[in-house]
Amino acid sequence: MILEGIVIVGFALLLDFLIGDPKTKYHPTAWIGKLIAVLVPFTRNNSPKKELFGGILIVFAVVAIVSTLLVALDFGISLLTIDIVSLVVSIVVGSILLKTTIAIRGMQKHALSVVDALEKDDLDSARNHLSMIVKRNTKHLDKNHISSAVLESVSENTVDGITGPLFYYAIFGLPGAFVYRAINTIDSMVGYKTSLFKNIGWFGANCDTILNYIPSRLTGLVMILSALILGYNWKESFYIMRRDGKKLESPNAGFPIAALAGALGTKLEKINYYAVGDGNIEFTKSHIISAIRLMKVSSILFCGLVTVPIISALSFLGWWLHA
Template sequence: MILIPILAIVLALSIDFAFGDPKNKYHPTVWAGKLVSKIVLLARFNSQPLEKLGGVMTVICVLVLISILILSLSFVLQYLNNLELNGISKILVWALTVTVIGLLLKTAIAIKGMEQHASKIMEALSKNDLDDARAKLSMIVKRNTKNLDRQHIISATLESISENIVDGVTGPLFYFAIFGLVGAFIHRTVNTIDSMIGYKTDLFRNLGWFGANCDKVLNYLPSRLTSFVMILASIIIRGNWRHSLEVMRRDGPKTESPNAGFTMATMAGALDIRFEKLDHYVLGDGSSEITEAHFRSAISILKLTTILFVLLFTIPMIIVLSYLRWWSFV
């Protein structure tokens, strides 16, 4: 039934906007992270080729296990929906299916969770507690935050919000539209693996290379689609959408990641500000003075982009694929 995945998306977003993320012990993404940390211990070798192979096997093992669990659940739900039921029984099965899919999809999405964590960083800055702000920032970025000043802390926070639009929202929704729950969870799990071991350090250079490259491949199209949706969102909040488009085209390719720079540059242009990662890149040519008002606008763009992406891409993709009977199998 075509309404089931659409209603599941509405439920997932409603829960996220209202309540945010569940506690860690109830969060599948956290479970996946713990699984990765255990497998990584078995994948370390002194040989570079063997350690690279260990990185490949880490990704494959985690994704296969998660896919089996999600597909098993999907088959159960599909079986229930194929039963010859009438009246209230059929409605109850639909309601159960929407609820289960919606709750699980929600765990692959992080909108309010990102807002809450970023707000804690801004709150620490409002109290001039740079050490606390740096500590909180270090939980969501890979860079060294130890010596960052106030403006670079805010810049990194808004950069993280911009990048998270793809990693924690539009990416999972894009792959949910194509592959159902298993698509959303594969995307989120690959992103988790990349955030844990996708570093170019001596410790993870060989082990994390495959996960990092999988993340690049999966985010290539969603990141670019999301950038254009962010430009539409900037029109609604009366941001500088023309500048946003200009900066996205010019500065999007500047980052080491082939994907993250596009949404970050789009955000910088829309807000007429400049993002800077010391010794790495400068995105945008606006003001380097980033304020609380810019933070609030970034959160508005995050939420509006989510809604617009669902309306412009996720739901239309589901409708088209449903008519092609693809959704009968996912």
């Protein structure tokens, strides 16, 4: 049913806005992380080629396990003989599971915890909270660069934790959303260019780059429209995204970061790596609040302008996951 997929998306968003994430031990992404942590030691080797191969095996193993479990669950639900019961169970379970791939409220919580620490002038606490949502070294960041990192994280998370899963859910259903999150988790755990992970994490990092290519660019465009709706500087958002979207080493992250920087009329900077946007690197709590609003509106618009139309089109064409 075409409406089933759309209803699941709506309920998943509503659940995230109202409830947020379950405790870590009950979160599927945490389970995926534990699985990755178990597999990584088996891939360590003195041979770079063997580590590369091990990294490929990690991706395929995690994807296979996640996909198999979801297909088995779907098959189990299909065995329910009463159609209305099967439909209700499918929507309830689907909404809960899709919600676990989305992190709107969770990102808001992390961002505000950093802001609260900054307002108390507790830089150590702010750096500690920040380290939970960024890869960079936070030990020596000043107040404004901590805020910049938060804003960058909010913009990147809009893709990684919201629009990315929703995009792949629209095409491949729950397996698509979970495979995306699984690869994203692999990248966040081992996708580093350090001597320890550069070989093991290479394949996962490149898979993550490929999967984010379309969602990141669509998200940047949706952010511009969200800026218009919110009364932010949408023209500057469009201009900065076009100008600075490719400044980062990542071929994807620059688009949402630049769109947000332009919308807020500020500059975001990772010291010695890049500076995106115009203006000074000076921030207040209002910048973070504005970024969170932009993230929320972008999430809703992405569903309406991208996710729902894709589900509708594929259902009309007879795509089995949404037929």
